[in-house]
Amino acid sequence: MNQKTTTAIVVSLVLISVVVAVISLIQLQNILHGTEHKDEKGTRTITVYGNEYGYGLTPAQITSPGPTITVKVGEKVTLRLINVGELPHTLAVVSERRFDARALWGAEIGKPNIPIQPRGSASVTFIPDRPGTYYYVCTVPAHIELGMWGLFIVEG
Numbered sequence: 001m002n003q004k005t006t007t008a009i010v011v012s013l014v015l016i017s018v019v020v021a022v023i024s025l026i027q028l029q030n031i032l033h034g035t036e037h038k039d040e041k042g043t044r045t046i047t048v049y050g051n052e053y054g055y056g057l058t059p060a061q062i063t064s065p066g067p068t069i070t071v072k073v074g075e076k077v078t079l080r081l082i083n084v085g086e087l088p089h090t091l092a093v094v095s096e097r098r099f100d101a102r103a104l105w106g107a108e109i110g111k112p113n114i115p116i117q118p119r120g121s122a123s124v125t126f127i128p129d130r131p132g133t134y135y136y137v138c139t140v141p142a143h144i145e146l147g148m149w150g151l152f153i154v155e156g
């Protein structure tokens, strides 16, 4: 093996190590800061964890109200709800913080009569077409009042 070949192999190994390290860091970032990502088609997937009585972007950080979610007009958004609680819950994007408000853009995961059961999950994909400050809420009666809501901001 000549000097050039050895150098080429060493350089390749270093490059591979750097790529692996960067991928690991990105995955660690997802674990630490919640699982929000964009796929190659530009769909933003936001995973929300719910329990009694709040929401969070990780199961370890559930608050009442939940974290503010910000998206952009025209962006394809997939919201996923994972129920990590002991009661059924739902998630809907609404303009009024009322359990019977109509979901905007069909952005509704479960309904009061067919909620997401404990340890269950479901998702919905939609495209917000109007900028504004909205809410995401649990539509099970009384759960909003107990803290199951957060701001849902659509930026123009």
Ligand SMILES: [Cu+2]
Binding pocket: 088, 089, 090, 138, 139, 140, 143, 148
């Ligand atoms: Cu609920």
